[in-house]
Amino acid sequence: MxxxxxxxxxxxxxxxxxxxxxxxxxxxxxxxxxxxxxxxxxxxxxxxxxxxxxxxxxxxxxxxxxxxxxxxxxxxxxxxxxxxxxxxxxxxxxxxxxxxxxxxxxxxxxxxxxxxxxxxxxxxxxxxxxxGFAPPRPPDRLSGRTVAVIGSGPTGLAAAQQLTRAGHTVAVYEQDDRIGGLMRYGIPEFKMEKIHLERRIEQMRAEGTKFRTSTAVGRDVGAAELRARYDAVVIATGATAWRELDVPGRGLAGIQQAMEYLPLANRVCEGDLERSPMSAAGKHVVIVGGGDTGADCLGTAVREGAASVTQLDIYALPGAERDEDAEPWPTYPKIYRLSAAHEEARDLGTAPAADADARLFAASTLRFTGDADGHVRSLHLVEVDARRRPVPGTGRTLPADLVLLALGFSGPDRGDGLIDQLGLGTEPRGTIARDAGFATNTSGVFVAGDAARGQSLIVWAIAEGRAVAAAVDRHLTGSSRLPAPISPYDRPMTV
Structure with missing residues (x-):
């Protein structure tokens, strides 16, 4: 001190x-x-x-x-x-x-x-x-054991680095053309420039971690085949199955998932595209969902030159101070926070009808209407009470040429066949089942991160990666000195 x-x-x-x-x-x-x-x-x-x-x-x-x-x-x-x-x-x-x-x-x-x-x-x-205080730390000697890590988000990268440093030969499989998962194509450049990601990837390469991009396990390479080639497999694919909005008009053109929209903007920054085919330039944009992904869409749409941007949040406008009765210290409180994107929208006046910055609080989407060509033109909403019941007489209509759904994720996407090919058990909510040691019901296969925990924070993803690495190391060698900061059953502090 x-x-x-x-x-x-x-x-x-x-x-x-x-x-x-x-x-x-x-x-x-x-x-x-x-x-x-x-x-x-x-x-x-x-x-x-x-x-x-x-x-x-x-x-x-x-x-x-x-x-x-x-x-x-x-x-x-x-x-x-x-x-x-x-x-x-x-x-x-x-x-x-x-x-x-x-x-x-x-x-x-x-x-x-x-x-x-x-x-x-x-x-x-x-x-x-x-x-120069973060040099590569390659192992002194190799264990002779091999591990495949499926997914290169923060969980997969943390697990791979820990296992590589423990002396195992690790290969990371990523379905996209670049390493990084959502940090690469989901997080906008204005929140984290990709030089920070590139430096860590180069550090990991220097330590001995191998990377296999453009390889979807379950499609490009069979999951069972991969399991047979490695002594252990870590599934860290994240929770990529996005939630839908089942209301009339959902099938109109111009209504996109946030994770269809954000990667294209990131590819423009990467130099892959000159202009995003979903660009918000000149459009009236409505973002459905009040979380961080929605804020990322907001900041992106503002930079693309949208005519207006409004964000809908199903929850009521929170207060500026912690409610000590409902959310006492030291829990993480739901208070009014002004992200960089919301500050920009507020100062630029992107949503004249908003309650605060660009957000309409306690707002629920009723339906979409479109033009004769089948393209969305309006979003109809209503205010809701604390139990999400519509408040009579509060309906309104917003112009909408582009609607972005940022409603979160329910679990891993089963479309690649990975879960079925390995015969993995799942939980009722759609996540992959595991035991207290991060192991699935298939021998030698472990799962960590959002694929098992469900949608969570980056700090929990890294903690999961470190913890599963210790579990895999113990499985391969009988013991482990790697730290395991959390168990699969740990949760954030709540009331």
């Missing part, structure tokens, strides 16, 4: 964002380059050395937050990077993409703004790359 009074004398200061009118004209990250380091040591000083750090419990990775806060406050960046990487393979991902449940669990957050844990994490990770 470098400054015992830091939390009393220093106010919270977040990484500043670039001006809205500047950043919506490009796809670069929204933050002011270089503006974090000058403030971060003082922000780390605000960590209280509270004795019982609930931020540990709020973070499934068990990040050593007070330790690296103290080291950053003393500007010992090498030691801070060591402590950060001890529990997190990819802190530059979580430092940009995680909603920071650790900050909700910060003891200071009981009656003050929390420590900027997420910003400190990102600063350490970026400094580690700049100073």
């Amino acid at each position: 470098a400054d015992p009074k830091g939390f009393m004398t220093t106010p919270r200061q977040d990484w500043p964002r670039r001006p809205v009118e500047e950043r919506v004209k490009d796809w670069d990250e929204v933050y002011v380059p270089g503006a974090l380091l000058p403030i971060i040591s003082k922000q780390a000083d605000r960590c209280m050395d509270c004795g019982v750090p609930f931020c540990h419990e709020a973070c499934p990775l068990g990040n050593l937050i007070p330790e690296w806060n103290d080291l950053v406050s003393r500007e010992d960046w090498r030691a801070a990077a060591d402590r950060l990487h001890a529990t997190n393979n990819f802190p530059e991902f979580t430092g940009r993409l995680c909603p920071a449940p650790c900050e909700a669990g910060c003891v200071l957050a009981i009656n003050q703004p929390a420590v900027t844990i997420k910003n400190v994490e990102c600063a350490i990770a970026d400094r580690a790359w700049e100073e």
